[in-house]
Amino acid sequence: MQHNHAFYDPTGTRYSLPTYPYRWAPGGLLTRRQLTAKGLRPGGQHIAAQIVWRKGKRVAYLYRQDLALPKRTATYAQLGAIDKALRARRTCTSCGTEQPYYIRRSLGECADCNGRWTR
Template sequence: MTITATQPATGLAVEFYDPDGTRYGFPTFPYLTAPGGLATRRQLRAAGLRPAGHDPVAQILWRRGKRVAYLYRLDLAAPKRTATPAQREAIAKALRARRTCRHCGQVKPYYIPRRYGCCLDCHGGAE
């Protein structure tokens, strides 16, 4: 699918086509009409990239202007950071603590419900 920055055909949200930013104060495009070289956060994440601290350079508006997606430059995007072994170990400990019952000390295959504070066996399973 190629996305072009040309004037969209009638029937599309033409009111959102403002590539100069005169109407919205920010370059704005209707849904599916953003120029090449720009991507949303979700598209960056799918490509293994992140905005790297850069601000968005344009936006996409749809649903009568109630929905917005900010666009970032692909050439300024950086690779996603990966967790260090110490960070991964800390996350694993935290997730294990969420599965450990305070009463019986067993590690369950599910997260302990916070409203009970104990596993379902200790709670009795009834509210």
């Protein structure tokens, strides 16, 4: 596999952040997704580095794992509010029926009330 060395800037002199080609980041630096998979969050820390790939069209920011904090858990009130909001997205504005799917906001009503979805 050939790597683009144009994006190799570990000191950050060229890109103002330490920059690495795809799959070249040193250990201990993780993306938000990787932190989430480990049950962590950036926790207010600044971006430590970046990965650049696809000829500079794609960028992923990296955070230090040693400075990451555990993910917060939602309170019962927050979980209740989320449940209420998701239920509202499944409830038809015309007939008031709660559907097993999320109703498209552009239509605003369930498949039965909106004639375009019927078979």
